[in-house]
Amino acid sequence: MNPESVNAYSQRHYGRGTPSRADEALGQSEIFLEFQERLSRVAPVNRPILLLGERGSGKELAANRLHYLSKRWQGPFLTLNCSALSSSLIESELFGYEKGAFTGAAQRRVGRFEAADGGSLFLDEIGNIPMEVQEKILRVVEYSTFERVGSSESIDVDVRIIAATNADVKALAARNIFKQDLLDRLSFEVLIVPPMRERKEDIILLANHFAGRMAVELGWTEIPQFSLEAVRALEGHPWPGNVRELKNVVERAVYRSDSPRISEIVFDPFLSPYENKTPEIETGGATAEVTASNLNDLMARPLKEAVWGLKVRMLEDALQRAKFNQKKAAQLLGLTYHQFRGLYRQYRENED
Ligand SMILES: Nc1ncnc2c1ncn2[C@@H]1O[C@H](COP(=O)(O)OP(=O)(O)OP(=O)(O)O)[C@@H](O)[C@H]1O
Ligand SMILES: [Mg+2]
Numbered sequence: 001m002n003p004e005s006v007n008a009y010s011q012r013h014y015g016r017g018t019p020s021r022a023d024e025a026l027g028q029s030e031i032f033l034e035f036q037e038r039l040s041r042v043a044p045v046n047r048p049i050l051l052l053g054e055r056g057s058g059k060e061l062a063a064n065r066l067h068y069l070s071k072r073w074q075g076p077f078l079t080l081n082c083s084a085l086s087s088s089l090i091e092s093e094l095f096g097y098e099k100g101a102f103t104g105a106a107q108r109r110v111g112r113f114e115a116a117d118g119g120s121l122f123l124d125e126i127g128n129i130p131m132e133v134q135e136k137i138l139r140v141v142e143y144s145t146f147e148r149v150g151s152s153e154s155i156d157v158d159v160r161i162i163a164a165t166n167a168d169v170k171a172l173a174a175r176n177i178f179k180q181d182l183l184d185r186l187s188f189e190v191l192i193v194p195p196m197r198e199r200k201e202d203i204i205l206l207a208n209h210f211a212g213r214m215a216v217e218l219g220w221t222e223i224p225q226f227s228l229e230a231v232r233a234l235e236g237h238p239w240p241g242n243v244r245e246l247k248n249v250v251e252r253a254v255y256r257s258d259s260p261r262i263s264e265i266v267f268d269p270f271l272s273p274y275e276n277k278t279p280e281i282e283t284g285g286a287t288a289e290v291t292a293s294n295l296n297d298l299m300a301r302p303l304k305e306a307v308w309g310l311k312v313r314m315l316e317d318a319l320q321r322a323k324f325n326q327k328k329a330a331q332l333l334g335l336t337y338h339q340f341r342g343l344y345r346q347y348r349e350n351e352d
Helices: 003-013 030-042 059-068 087-095 131-143 169-174 180-186 200-218 228-236 242-256 279-299 303-321 326-333 337-351
Strands: 049-052 077-081 120-124 145-147 154-156 160-165 189-192
Touching (some): 059 077, 059 160, 131 145, 131 160, 131 180, 169 180, 200 228, 200 242, 228 303, 303 337, 326 337
Parallel strands (some): 049 189, 077 120, 120 160
Antiparallel strands (some): 145 154
16 A cells, blocks of 8 residues: 555544644743653654653644654554544454454455554554453564454564553553553653643743634634733643643634634633522632642642632632633622732732
């Protein structure tokens, strides 16, 4: 199969296809640049790589970059997301099958390993691969050979495996859910994609990038700009969904905005505008929530720092819920406007 038909194959059969080379990984924080540096260094080394990272942090983008910076860049780059596939489906997707191998196998089908010959195969969500299939993958990693389902003919391939997961794969191996010897072989190098909260300096850079792209998509002629409050809100958010969450939040803010000045940021699209709560109850509820979710964190710090941390969290939360209307935020916090301004000034000075 030549690379062109493989790419077409990839697009057709694997839904999302592969990210294009134009999908650049942006970032200028030291942590991100260090990560990119490690990635670029290992990319041309012909060994399997394991990418670890939280959801939405950029594992797939990193896998793509590993391929294009390797000597295999002109070869195919194929992906298999193993997360929701049964054992037999993963097996036939990876290794292909012969005509008549099982009911419904009307004709021979080439699997990803064969199609990725001379290139790279990205195995996403490897924590979900059933044991029997792990065994078979181990053989390919070890001897570069496998058989199609329903065939005894060995097929030799030259494929570099890039694996990824956001699961604790070492713990899975300790519990015998993941084969330790496969993990040993896949982890010649382990690259840990940094989460968004460790690269706060990149938030606004990425936000501007996604906002600009969204504006172009919407046919805007003006470049969107975030208000100071919006910038504060973006910078203060913990981003559990990482870059994907940031992209969604920013794109939503842009399309909802009536002007290129983006001032309203909605982090949770599930928040219902119809919930009929009085402001008092709302304040109480949110306060309890903020306190609870960070209490352990805060309790570990010195008292003064913890109290300040709580104030900041509550202030940011109130601002966000009040859509950055400071009078309303003061109300939500049970403060006079004057008291609120005092706190807000302190907050701004400390954050700068
Ligand atoms: N550094 C970056 N610069 C620009 N865009 C990025 C960056 N990192 C990730 N993205 C974008 O964020 C989104 C999520 O990235 P990606 O799919 O690579 O994450 P992932 O770790 O594979 O997520 P999941 O665990 O959910 O599969 C994609 O749209 C990707 O293009
Ligand atoms: Mg992914």
